[in-house]
Amino acid sequence: MQDTILVMNAGSSSLKFHVYETDGVNTLDFAFGGQVSGIGGKQPSFKVKGRHQNVLVEQALRPEQAQNLQLSQRVVGDWLGTVITKEPLAVGHRIVHGGPDYDHSVLVDATVLKKLDALVSLAPLHQRNNLEPVHVIAGNWPHIKQVACFDTAFHRSKPEVADRFALPQFYYQEGIRRYGFHGLSYEYIAGKMQQDYPEVIAGRVVVAHLGSGASACAMLNGRSQESTMGFTALDGLPMSTRCGQMDAGVVLWMLEQGMTHDEIQHLLYKESGLKGLSGISSDVRDLQDNSAPRAELAMAYFSYHIAKGITGLLAATQGLDALVFTAGVGENSPQVRHDVCRHLAWLGVSIDPVLNENNQGCISTPESKIGVYVIPTNEERVIAQQTLALIHDSHKALQDWTVPS
Structure with a gap:
């Protein structure tokens, strides 16, 4: 099987995933993707579509199978285990809030994860859920590279007058500013328009x-x-x-x-x-x-x-x-x-x-x-692109590094 990039997008009531095949350098071919919907509800479901939008799986779940995000991850993980025989090169995650520290995607380590956990109160509907799969993978498969891709990063190009609130300087230094969100979607649209318009x-x-x-x-x-x-x-x-x-x-x-x-x-x-x-x-x-x-x-x-x-x-x-x-x-x-x-x-x-x-x-x-x-958006593809670029650059940096004489 080809190398793959796995993309996870965990929301408040759904868990989406996409798998892309890659040569590890620049190609990304959508293989399949799906989601668990209705998490915590009475009628959760699991659906997966293939590269031609053909339905691969469509099934109702028992409420106890998708009672929470952790159980829903088990549903996804068990199914992925039947179709992916090789661990992904990396897992890319949509993270809603990057706070003042992150203006681009980053490889996740313990320090990064601690900073992102501290931002939960700024996006209570999203941040904790976004980070849940990161914690699970880090705990069970710590050797797998994970990449955090931020919805706030695209807006860091805003001028200062659009970034500020009319509050004393202390609050800006504490990170109280107008971040903006949905940046992964906007990045996809900007790239798609660059191609088509x-x-x-x-x-x-x-x-x-x-x-x-x-x-x-x-x-x-x-x-x-x-x-x-x-x-x-x-x-x-x-x-x-x-x-x-x-x-x-x-x-x-x-x-x-x-x-x-x-x-x-x-x-x-x-x-x-x-x-x-x-x-x-x-x-x-x-x-x-x-x-x-x-x-x-x-x-x-x-x-x-x-x-x-x-x-x-x-x-x-x-x-x-x-x-x-x-x-x-x-x-x-x-x-x-x-x-x-x-x-x-x-x-x-x-x-x-x-x-x-x-x-x-x-x-x-x-x-x-x-x-x-x-123009239909595709946040998952942007996450896959950012993830591939980051792990390729980090791998290249290791190859290029030589021991000082």
Whole structure:
């Protein structure tokens, strides 16, 4: 069997994995990938697709098989053991928060892992889960190289005025700053556009990553200049269960009412956003065709605040040449794209309803002053690329090193 790179992306209720075949230097060929979904729920499932998107495995799991992330890892590990006869060259992990120390992917060691564990409070929905597979592999197979790839790293190119809060210097030195997230997704989109639309990505582009988490990023020549997310993955656009931008005074009011830290955190991360507004569901698919007044309010709020967030980014780019929709909602909801673009019509945005309905790559009309694109993201491939590059460079450095005379 060829050498492989294993990619792990552990979330709050799912565990995704991709396997890429490689020559260990520069080739990466997707072999298969899958996920355990519904972790901790009543109807968890396990599904794997092959290189041609053919279904290799599709099965319901008993709740006790995927009661938590650790048990779900066992499901994945047991299955991988039946199809991979050779240990991977390395395992790459999506890590949401890199804090102030990491502006690029790194090989994981005990020091790195300790620093990343200390950032759990900055991304409570993600960081602990992201790190769980790292701990398991380090504990059971310490000889396997692991690479941490950060969602915050892509945004380290932002200028200082976009990186700061208006707080005393002490807090900035302590790491309180506007990090931005979804960087692995934005890096993939920037690279994909460099291949397919090089003249577009060379200009002023805003990418809207709209999934259960949502953010937007303003780019100049493919580099991040500003993002709607800040210190944590709670800020910015409204999301499935997260509130997005909110006056910090509301949190002070909640504290004054006697709410605890854990109660406020649970409310803002898990009971707000589309779920809180609608009182029905956190899923756009459930809400966009629902005529209930609160469902309509939730969807109207979602599209309005996405458009508002996009226009707020334009001070960083001094205009807009192209808008890109990506991630689950951005790639698959013509209604959301239509409603967002309707709010941006004053900028000269115009989309073709047929192209939009069919999720085509470019959905803007010839008359539109701004190009509008739909580009599927692939965070796992970026993780694989970063992992391969890092282990190749580290191996080459060892080969090139000579004992001093």
